[in-house]
Amino acid sequence: MNEIHSAGYRAHTNIALIKYWGKRNKELFLPVTSSLSLTLDAFYTDTHVEFDTSLTGDVFYLGGELQNEANTAKVSRFLDLFRETAGKPNLYAKVTSVNHVPTAAGLASSASAFAALAGACNLALDLQLDAQTLSTYARQGSGSASRSLLGGFVEWHKGEGDESASSYAEAFDDADWDLAMVFVIINRNAKKIDSRLGMEHTNQTSPFYALWPQEVEKDLAMIKPAIKAHDLDTVGQIAEHNAMKMHAMTIAAKPSFTYWEPASIEAMTIVRELREQGIPAYITMDAGPNVKVLCRASQAETIKAAFAPRFGADQVVIAKPGPAAHPLEKE
Structure with a gap:
């Protein structure tokens, strides 16, 4: 009998006011500097993930279109973070994502996309990762995704050395003013x-x-x-x-x-x-x-x-x- 774990998540784009531009560790997406952004309501990504024991590999749809091997492999590497934490390395998933923002046009679609996928994985697998820890996972899909998990003004701390857990995002100000x-x-x-x-x-x-x-x-x-x-x-x-x-x-x-x-x-x-x-x-x-x-x-x-x-x-x-x-x- 199939075992299915599913969830859907929405994450909004963020625009950095103090920019992130450069990594000191490309594998862990550790930035050279800290950064600070504003999460915005107009652009967002909706993502559904369905972990299913009947699947023999990951499947990725973006905007209704089945994605190629390279794009799917990128998502699979990200899913591995959550599968490893859940102790289910061979539990494959179908990911369905819709960007309500032009993709790869400099409007932070990757930030909202990986933040939404991180939230969906955390919920579907019942990992109960707190916001700070989840941001360290989202960061490894797209650095700025760590900031899209939170609302208002968000600071992403660069962290120290190659310690992954030290580089995380946290809310700085709710931006509840004339802005x-x-x-x-x-x-x-x-x-x-x-x-x-x-x-x-x-x-x-x-x-x-x-x-x-x-x-x-x-x-x-x-x-x-x-x-x-x-x-x-x-x-x-x-x-x-x-x-x-x-x-x-x-x-x-x-x-x-x-x-x-x-x-x-x-x-x-x-x-x-x-x-x-x-x-x-x-x-x-x-x-x-x-x-x-x-x-x-x-x-x-x-x-x-x-x-x-x-x-x-x-x-x-x-x-x-x-x-x-x-x-x-x-x-």
Whole structure:
């Protein structure tokens, strides 16, 4: 008789205000620096996992499409973490995942995807891992997934040495204040340079990378009290400068590369024009061309309207602070 363990989970994307850009241990996904992010409500991943003793291998569907061997193998390696903890190394699973966010476009789809899968595995196998421990598992699927398990502002601690348990995410602030992020979606397609490859190339060839850890440490020390004080201007200035430093490293890599597209620069120009008009709006960008604008929730519609002459309505999305990952109700 078949033994089946199943669960569904939803996790939202997060956008780092203090960036994660580089690993010191590629196998355990241990970062070079700590980072700090904001979880958002507009984009998320729903994942169902069904561990079934009748299966002879793992099966992975993304957006309704059966995935190839390489993509399935990546998910299988992640599932192994949970199977080993449960003491069931040969219990295969069917994973069905839907990204309500463009995949691999620099909108943090991998963060929400692996956070949702981690939550589903934990629940299906009744492992009862606490949030901190679960974040160390999620991290090994995608580093930023550790942050998507939690809501509001989240800090991911870099940890010490090669000790996996020391690098975890924890909630920092619930973000329950006049805060939003406007997404300007320049390109929904997968980016040409994968984040992991971009990180590694920057780490190895950019002369600016040696300064990155100390810059992040300074930025974290300044942004945390500003968040607690609900000081949007200081938070925004620090976050924008941190993002620009990250992208400066990629431009200074050898050979040079950038995730920006011409429309990215147009969007950034609009943000700076808004600031000149007295509207607090601050840029952050990850490994992709899409521009995110940190702003007051009460001014988000005004900011969205400023992009209308250049960008279509479907390209500009307002997001509010989002919740922690949570189980999906059974249908």
